[in-house]
Amino acid sequence: MTGVIRAMNKYRFLLGQLVARDFKTRYKRSVLGVLWSMLNPLLTMGVQYLVFVNLFRWEIENYAVYLLIGTVTFNFFSEATQSALTSITGSASLITKVYIPTYVFPVSKVLSSCINLAFSTLALYVIILIQGVPLNVYHLLIPVLYATLILFSLGFGMILSALMVYFRDMQFLYGVVITLWMYLTPLFYPVNIIPDNLFKIYRLNPMYQYVTFFRTLVLDAACPSLEQFAFCVGYAVLFMVLGTVIFGKMKKKFILYV
Amino acid sequence: MEQVMIDINQATMDFRREHDNTNSLKEFFVKLLQGKLHYEKFRAVDNVTAQIKKGQVCGIIGRNGAGKSTLLKMIAGVLKPTDGSIRIHGNIAPMLELGAGFDQDLTAKENIYLNGAILGYSRDFINKRFDDIVEFAELREFIDQPVRTFSSGMMMRLAFSIATQVDPEILIVDEILSVGDSHFRQKSEGRMREMMSGGTTVLMVSHVLGQIRSMCDRVIWLDHGKVVMDGDAKTVCDAYEGLIDFDNAPKFEIGRHMDDIQRVNMYPDNWLPPQGSYKIKTGPMGLVSGNLRCPFNDLTGKERISISLDCNGEEEPVVIHVSEEHMSFEIKGAPDTVVTVQINSNFSRSPGQEQRKLSLVLEDTDGN
Numbered sequence: 179m180t181g182v183i184r185a186m187n188k189y190r191f192l193l194g195q196l197v198a199r200d201f202k203t204r205y206k207r208s209v210l211g212v213l214w215s216m217l218n219p220l221l222t223m224g225v226q227y228l229v230f231v232n233l234f235r236w237e238i239e240n241y242a243v244y245l246l247i248g249t250v251t252f253n254f255f256s257e258a259t260q261s262a263l264t265s266i267t268g269s270a271s272l273i274t275k276v277y278i279p280t281y282v283f284p285v286s287k288v289l290s291s292c293i294n295l296a297f298s299t300l301a302l303y304v305i306i307l308i309q310g311v312p313l314n315v316y317h318l319l320i321p322v323l324y325a326t327l328i329l330f331s332l333g334f335g336m337i338l339s340a341l342m343v344y345f346r347d348m349q350f351l352y353g354v355v356i357t358l359w360m361y362l363t364p365l366f367y368p369v370n371i372i373p374d375n376l377f378k379i380y381r382l383n384p385m386y387q388y389v390t391f392f393r394t395l396v397l398d399a400a401c402p403s404l405e406q407f408a409f410c411v412g413y414a415v416l417f418m419v420l421g422t423v424i425f426g427k428m429k430k431k432f433i434l435y436v
Numbered sequence: 437m438e439q440v441m442i443d444i445n446q447a448t449m450d451f452r453r454e455h456d457n458t459n460s461l462k463e464f465f466v467k468l469l470q471g472k473l474h475y476e477k478f479r480a481v482d483n484v485t486a487q488i489k490k491g492q493v494c495g496i497i498g499r500n501g502a503g504k505s506t507l508l509k510m511i512a513g514v515l516k517p518t519d520g521s522i523r524i525h526g527n528i529a530p531m532l533e534l535g536a537g538f539d540q541d542l543t544a545k546e547n548i549y550l551n552g553a554i555l556g557y558s559r560d561f562i563n564k565r566f567d568d569i570v571e572f573a574e575l576r577e578f579i580d581q582p583v584r585t586f587s588s589g590m591m592m593r594l595a596f597s598i599a600t601q602v603d604p605e606i607l608i609v610d611e612i613l614s615v616g617d618s619h620f621r622q623k624s625e626g627r628m629r630e631m632m633s634g635g636t637t638v639l640m641v642s643h644v645l646g647q648i649r650s651m652c653d654r655v656i657w658l659d660h661g662k663v664v665m666d667g668d669a670k671t672v673c674d675a676y677e678g679l680i681d682f683d684n685a686p687k688f689e690i691g692r693h694m695d696d697i698q699r700v701n702m703y704p705d706n707w708l709p710p711q712g713s714y715k716i717k718t719g720p721m722g723l724v725s726g727n728l729r730c731p732f733n734d735l736t737g738k739e740r741i742s743i744s745l746d747c748n749g750e751e752e753p754v755v756i757h758v759s760e761e762h763m764s765f766e767i768k769g770a771p772d773t774v775v776t777v778q779i780n781s782n783f784s785r786s787p788g789q790e791q792r793k794l795s796l797v798l799e800d801t802d803g804n
Contacts, residue, residue: 195553203541275533276554277513347462433515434451 189282196286201293215297216304219249223305230366238368240397246305247392248365250298252385255331256356258291262335263342263352270436280429284339288332295324306396314399323395326414327388333417340428343435363389384413439525441606441637442488442511446520449481449506449661480506482661483520488654493638495652495669497645497676503661504641508532508610511639526637529604535595540584544575544594547583551598565601572627573597574620589616600627607631609640649673749775 205211223246231241238244265283272278299320306313342348363385364372372380380386387409394402402410481503488494496504509515510522512530537554538547548569552562562569570576573593583591593616609628616624632638632651642648648655648669655672657665665672745767747753753769769775 191559192553192556195550199539199542199546199550202546203539206541272537272554274509274514275536276530278554430516 189279192278193282193286193289196282197289197293200286200290212297215294216301219246219253219298220301220305222253223249226366234367236368240309240311242305243302243309243311243397244393245366246302247396248363248389250295250302251327251389251392252360252363252365253298254291254295254327255385255388256360257294258288258328258331259335259338260352260356261287261291262332263338263349265335266339266343266432267346267436273433273436280432281336281425284336284425285332288328288335291331292328295328311396312399314395316395316399316401319395319401320392323388323391323410326410329414330384330388330410330417333414333419333421336421336425337417340425340432343428343432359383359385362386365389384409384417387413439490440487441490441492441525442486442639443523443525444484444486444488444507444511444520445522447481447484447507447510447517447522448479448519449503449510449515450518451478451480452476479661481510481517481658484658484661484663485520486656486663486666488637488639490637491635492654493632493640493652495648495655496639496641496658497643497648497655497673498658498664502658504658505532505610506661507658508608508639508641512608524606526605528606528608529599529602530608531599532608532610534592534599538583538591538595541582543582544570544579544586547594548598551595552601555599555602557601561601569594569597569601572600572623589620592616593620596624596627600624600631603631604636606637607639609638609642611641611643645673645677745777747775747777749773 201212205214208214210217223242226245226249227242230236230245262284265287266273266280269283273280338348338352362380362383369386369390387406391402391406391410394400394406484503484507496507498504506515508530509532510517511524512528512532513524514530514532535551537551539550542550548566549559549562570579573590573596575590575594578586578590583594586594596616629651638651640648640652652669655665655667655669656663657672657676665675745755747755747767747769750770750773753767753775755767767775767777
């Protein structure tokens, strides 16, 4: 953990440059450019809204906001972890030529995703205002939610990136896992369709906790329960510890395999 | 005493052979179940020992695959030695690969910052040197163009100018002196000489022997990961050029038994017996003797040999005698232990004589 922090500090400029590179190149040759960061979650939300409101007729209050909270949260997690997954193998040409602490690569990918998260949060607020969902004081807890979500994703992404170096199958496997994970998270369906006896297991899903935490703040206008806090902070700490330990153990031989 | 800047101590680097790589889970488990999960090793650098002193300009030569670049990467900190150690005293600027991390879609300006960050420069440093970089690369008018539109020469010029902004105590250079057209090449060679002057310690790899001869004052010749020869630039380059046909070159043989015999290449004109350190197991009496076997029958009496030894092991082994006349030596150490003998020897004979096999045999003298 201290290794990560020290590396982050010493290599802040490099991290900044890598994130700026990702940001600049992502939309470099597209016409709408950075607008896509906002348009993407909005359009996805639009499609889901059309499908689920008309086909399934779920009765969820403020469904557009309900949906968008799920999409923004899960998209961040999925993008951050998937880009972290290939961060080491994708930088093979650098790692084998210049000495750079390998922590920098997954961290820079997760930071890049944070920029997207900021833009999609903007989009979320546009919809919140349009839908007339009243703002409340609990919005001030969103930074806490984001901090834990980002740390959780970073820890998870570091584990993935290290495994990816040794087993290239990870990338295909994880594509399937993330799809399954998406369906196991209440993004577009109401939580009450989960049978009571399964719910005990269902709620262990970290993404369920983060999404629900978010909705409690914005839609219920309430302070999340102590248990919700415990889950969000707990997963963040657990995965940061796991991530740094596993990554730290495996990174020594990265160079022989990338 | 001269300060040692790079201390390479019995450094060894092993790689796994590519065809044995397990890159997928399925492959991994199949092999695990079959118990086939061991790998063939490939030794790229084999027990290399050298000390580079302050202000030395040291060249490394050798054929492709001799381990030159691997050694440089180990010194630069990119690779960690499998065995042995490498210690660096001073700040180091490795120029292994120019333009590492250039992003094709970014402009030249953006790439200067990105590449600079990768090389470990600070933002202030790049801001200060930005104009120098652009001026030296002669790319002022293309500074806002994405580098994918650059010719490879332009790209290398940009990379070279970024990489040579530093003022390091130790400079590591891997084949980068030949960048761009002849005009720029002259300019870049000038810049390199500038960087090398003023007490900078330099380690460079080049296939252009002319460059090595004119710039280096010491040369290490590597082959199959081992040091073949280490000495002044002229001697080593001459030997190297006289002997590209390694397979038919005479060899030294060192060892107690047939199975631990070590072979060392020989080169004509300036015959050199083995250099470097060898591990030999002592017998019950703790004695080891070395013999330089010289099967020449046409010795003219003009040959000269010098041997100096440096031993290490338990109970501090003692050199009992060294006979340069008989080309032999004797050491006493602790019984049944491994003694490391560092041999520095020199054997010269007049040129033009037939090449013969010379051998050095180290053996215990306890009678077994």
